[in-house]
Amino acid sequence: MGALLKEVLLPVAAIAAALLLFGLFVWFAGVSPLQVWVLLFKGAFGDWYSWQNTLQRAAPLMLTALCVAIPARAGLVVIGGEGALVLGVLACIAASLWLRWTPSGFSVRVVGGNLRTAQLVGLPATKLVLLACALGGACAGLAGAVEVAAVHTSANASLIAGYGYAGILVAFIARQQPLAVIPVAILFGGFGAAGSLLQRRLGLPDASVLLLQGIAFVLILASEALRDLDWKALWAKLRQSAKATPTPALPQRRREQVAP
Amino acid sequence: MTSDQALIFASGIVGGALRVGAPFLFVSLGECLTEKSGRINLGLEGVLVLSAMASFGASYLSGSPWIGALAGCAAGALLASLHGVLCSLPRVNDVATGIALMLLGMGLAFYLGKPLIQPQAPQLPAIALGNWSDSAAVRSALQVNALVPIGLVIAGVMAWAFANTRAGLLVRMAGDSANATRALGYSVSGIRIAATAAGGMIAGLGGASLTLFYPGSWNEGVSSGQGLIAVALVIFARWSPLRCVGAALMFGGAGAIGPALQSIGIGWGYHLFNIVPYVLTLLILVITCRPGGVIAGSPGELSSNR
Numbered sequence: 099m100g101a102l103l104k105e106v107l108l109p110v111a112a113i114a115a116a117l118l119l120f121g122l123f124v125w126f127a128g129v130s131p132l133q134v135w136v137l138l139f140k141g142a143f144g145d146w147y148s149w150q151n152t153l154q155r156a157a158p159l160m161l162t163a164l165c166v167a168i169p170a171r172a173g174l175v176v177i178g179g180e181g182a183l184v185l186g187v188l189a190c191i192a193a194s195l196w197l198r199w200t201p202s203g204f205s206v207r208v209v210g211g212n213l214r215t216a217q218l219v220g221l222p223a224t225k226l227v228l229l230a231c232a233l234g235g236a237c238a239g240l241a242g243a244v245e246v247a248a249v250h251t252s253a254n255a256s257l258i259a260g261y262g263y264a265g266i267l268v269a270f271i272a273r274q275q276p277l278a279v280i281p282v283a284i285l286f287g288g289f290g291a292a293g294s295l296l297q298r299r300l301g302l303p304d305a306s307v308l309l310l311q312g313i314a315f316v317l318i319l320a321s322e323a324l325r326d327l328d329w330k331a332l333w334a335k336l337r338q339s340a341k342a343t344p345t346p347a348l349p350q351r352r353r354e355q356v357a358p
Numbered sequence: 359m360t361s362d363q364a365l366i367f368a369s370g371i372v373g374g375a376l377r378v379g380a381p382f383l384f385v386s387l388g389e390c391l392t393e394k395s396g397r398i399n400l401g402l403e404g405v406l407v408l409s410a411m412a413s414f415g416a417s418y419l420s421g422s423p424w425i426g427a428l429a430g431c432a433a434g435a436l437l438a439s440l441h442g443v444l445c446s447l448p449r450v451n452d453v454a455t456g457i458a459l460m461l462l463g464m465g466l467a468f469y470l471g472k473p474l475i476q477p478q479a480p481q482l483p484a485i486a487l488g489n490w491s492d493s494a495a496v497r498s499a500l501q502v503n504a505l506v507p508i509g510l511v512i513a514g515v516m517a518w519a520f521a522n523t524r525a526g527l528l529v530r531m532a533g534d535s536a537n538a539t540r541a542l543g544y545s546v547s548g549i550r551i552a553a554t555a556a557g558g559m560i561a562g563l564g565g566a567s568l569t570l571f572y573p574g575s576w577n578e579g580v581s582s583g584q585g586l587i588a589v590a591l592v593i594f595a596r597w598s599p600l601r602c603v604g605a606a607l608m609f610g611g612a613g614a615i616g617p618a619l620q621s622i623g624i625g626w627g628y629h630l631f632n633i634v635p636y637v638l639t640l641l642i643l644v645i646t647c648r649p650g651g652v653i654a655g656s657p658g659e660l661s662s663n664r
């Protein structure tokens with residue numbers, strides 16, 4: 099439970115830091131950060147209309163994230179999702195169930211975990227990697243189909259809107275776990291949904307959401323480095339140095355380490 | 359095709375290679391330096407766009423395109439050094455950081471560059487290579503960006519420095535074996551951060567040539583994925599600066615086939631010809647990469663090789 103808390107706490111702290119930094123940016127542009135934060139929340143999660151907008155944007159993100167996450171579980175990093183797009187929570191759940199409970203999913207995970215072992219056991223590694231890539235590409239294609247059929251109801255060049263690249267990052271932040279892709283995609287879909295509200299109400303350029311997403315991605319990835327930090331030892335050291343009275347040094351008996 | 363048309367077509371290709379290939383040249387040289395030190399920088403697209411905006415803004419505000427080019431270098435170096443610092447933290451993934459910085463760079467550039475979309479900034483001087491011809495089309499096709507000779511000099515200096523200087527040896531060592539570098543007492547992260555920042559600085563010149571020469575204005579579509587293609591170009595060039603020049607020119611030339619055909623009146627298949635450079639890159643990569651082997655000349659420490 100503690101480990102799970104730590105896994106969630108760090109990205110959340112990074113997102114909070116990103117929101118603060120973004121607030122600094124808009125403050126320089128003459129806009130109140132508080133207003134921006136309130137509008138971000140309202141635009142993303144405020145009412146049912148905002149939720150619809152958010153989920154609409156989250157779905158393609160989930161699918162393009164799967165385009166990266168599934169092959170990544172097979173050990174291959176794919177960043178070409180922008181060229182092919184594709185239905186959200188269902189696909190994520192299906193992918194996670196497949197990876198977890200089915201023999202083929204397990205084989206794919208083995209290939210990603212340790213290629214040599216997979217080959218020794220006789221798994222057709224190349225075919226499995228190809229399968230994972232094909233499934234990932236199918237998800238991205240599905241995202242594109244959804245965008246055309248349900249959202250825009252037409253196909254033109256302005257379709258892509260960066261979902262492919264954002265999907266790569268959603269996948270990395272969710273650490274290539276399809277189930278974790280769901281909340282991460284919803285969050286970043288929310289940022290995107292709030293973007294037009296920011297533009298209308300506060301006159302910020304519509305690229306501000308891109309900026310917020312960029313800052314958030316960078317900080318979340320950087321926070322990975324803090325994951326293994328020994329928080330208890332750090333806290334103990336901080337408390338020790340805060341103590342005013344230095345304890346007198348007692349003569350200590352040195353214990354010799356006997357090597358086995 | 360008449361001989362006149364053939365001449366126009368040929369000069370269109372050559373001019374396109376020089377014009378469109380200029381950003382590719384700088385970005386691939388910068389990426390070559392970064393990868394030689396053992397780090398992949400996928401954020402060069404963000405560097406390109408940010409330095410394009412910075413050089414346009416600086417040129418507009420100061421009135422001199424050269425100050426604009428310097429500002430582009432500075433912006434590129436800053437963003438790339440952010441990549442270098444982030445990647446030197448433990449457990450941070452090169453690829454993901456690069457993509458994140460690409461988005462950050464693009465976001466920053468579009469956010470700060472909003473007021474720059476309308477105005478015009480002083481452009482870089484052009485070197486006219488086509489004055490021997492009577493045809494206006496040939497003359498305008500062979501106008502070359504003043505930064506291109508600088509890029510060629512940088513390529514030559516890089517190639518010489520990798521082979522003959524201590525700094526070049528350090529960069530190559532950090533790229534081939536982190537253990538050997540550490541054993542000799544040098545800081546691997548320090549060398550890589552320096553190489554990444556220098557690579558970003560060179561790539562910044564690419565951004566400057568985008569907004570200060572061709573297409574010559576700032577808007578949100580100024581780059582078309584050139585930063586990402588640079589990674590493929592560097593692999594294609596086998597991490598040699600001189601071959602990077604050839605790769606950039608080839609890519610630029612392939613990308614100029616469509617417009618060159620249009621200039622002699624053949625409009626068929628315009629979009630198809632625009633995919634030629636990418637298809638060419640894929641083909642070359644597929645032909646030259648053998649399964650089970652590592653490409654000759656690839657730095658051993660690149661995360662794609664580990």
